[in-house]
Amino acid sequence: MTEPAIRLRDLRKNFGRTEIIRGVDLEIGKGTRHAIIGPNGAGKSTLFHLISGKYEPSGGQIFLHGEDISGKLPFEINRQGLSRSFQVTNIFPRMSVFENVRCGMLWSAGYRYAFWRLVDQLRDLTEESERILEEIGLADRRDIPAGVLTYAEQRALEIGITIAGGADVIMLDEPTAGMSRSETDQAVELIRRISEGKTLVMVEHDMGVVFDLADKISVLVYGELIATDTPERIRGNKAVQEAYLGTAEEAEEMADA
Structure with a gap:
C-alpha cells in the first residue's frame, strides 16, 4: 500500500480551553489535489498552520511521507518537501x-x-x-x-x-480570494499546471474552484471532519448540505458560479 503524502492521526489544537481542531483523522494521497472546505470559523486555517508547522499540535500526530513531523519548525518541514502560501499575500x-x-x-x-x-x-x-x-x-x-x-x-x-x-507537497490557502471571475479562471489554470505530478492541498471558499480542481474534498465543521469524498459524492452528501453547501441544487449553483 502506498504511503499517503500527508496523514493526520487524532490531530487536536487548543487555544486555552477552546478546542479548535477536535481529533482530525485524514489521509491525503500522493499526487492528488485535495480541497478542505467548511464554514467560517471551522478551523481550516488552523489545520493548515498545524500541518506546515506554524502551530504545534495539542495532541495527535502529523506525518509527511510517513515521517512524523508533529511539532517540527516550519523551515524543517519545508526542507522535507512541503511548501505553502498564505491567505495574505x-x-x-x-x-x-x-x-x-x-x-x-x-x-x-x-x-x-x-x-x-x-x-x-x-x-x-x-x-x-x-x-x-x-x-x-x-x-x-x-x-x-x-x-x-x-x-x-x-x-x-x-x-x-x-x-x-x-516541494512535492504544495499547500495553498485561499489562492483565489479577492479575484475577479476572469482572474480566478486564470489562477485555476495556473494551479492546475503547477500541481501536475505533485500533491496539492488547498483551502478555498469558491466552490467553482473546488469542484473544478479537486480530486477529493474534506469538509471541516467546528474543528471536526464530517466527510471526505469525491466532489460528486460531497455535492450530494446530506450532512454536508446541512452543514455547509445547502441543498443539492444550491451546491450545484455554487459549483457552477
Missing part, C-alpha cells in the same frame, strides 16, 4: 519579481548560507527562476518591483515562490 515588495522567485529556491538549489557567492553569477539558479516566471505568466514583469504588481499577479508570484523550492 506574502512577498518582498521592494525586490524584483525575478529576485522574489530566486530567493525561494536558494536553499533547495544547495546554496544555503554561502554569502560569499554572487547569486547573479549562478546560471542554474537564473535559468530555473526564469522558467518559473514563464510558468506563472510573469516573465514580462521580471524586473519590476513585486509591490507594483496587480493583486492577481502578486498571488501568482506567491504561487511561484511556493513552488520555487521544488
Whole structure:
C-alpha cells in the first residue's frame, strides 16, 4: 500500500480551553489535489498552520511521507518537501519579481548560507527562476518591483515562490480570494499546471474552484471532519448540505458560479 503524502492521526489544537481542531483523522494521497472546505470559523486555517508547522499540535500526530513531523519548525518541514502560501499575500515588495522567485529556491538549489557567492553569477539558479516566471505568466514583469504588481499577479508570484523550492507537497490557502471571475479562471489554470505530478492541498471558499480542481474534498465543521469524498459524492452528501453547501441544487449553483 502506498504511503499517503500527508496523514493526520487524532490531530487536536487548543487555544486555552477552546478546542479548535477536535481529533482530525485524514489521509491525503500522493499526487492528488485535495480541497478542505467548511464554514467560517471551522478551523481550516488552523489545520493548515498545524500541518506546515506554524502551530504545534495539542495532541495527535502529523506525518509527511510517513515521517512524523508533529511539532517540527516550519523551515524543517519545508526542507522535507512541503511548501505553502498564505491567505495574505506574502512577498518582498521592494525586490524584483525575478529576485522574489530566486530567493525561494536558494536553499533547495544547495546554496544555503554561502554569502560569499554572487547569486547573479549562478546560471542554474537564473535559468530555473526564469522558467518559473514563464510558468506563472510573469516573465514580462521580471524586473519590476513585486509591490507594483496587480493583486492577481502578486498571488501568482506567491504561487511561484511556493513552488520555487521544488516541494512535492504544495499547500495553498485561499489562492483565489479577492479575484475577479476572469482572474480566478486564470489562477485555476495556473494551479492546475503547477500541481501536475505533485500533491496539492488547498483551502478555498469558491466552490467553482473546488469542484473544478479537486480530486477529493474534506469538509471541516467546528474543528471536526464530517466527510471526505469525491466532489460528486460531497455535492450530494446530506450532512454536508446541512452543514455547509445547502441543498443539492444550491451546491450545484455554487459549483457552477
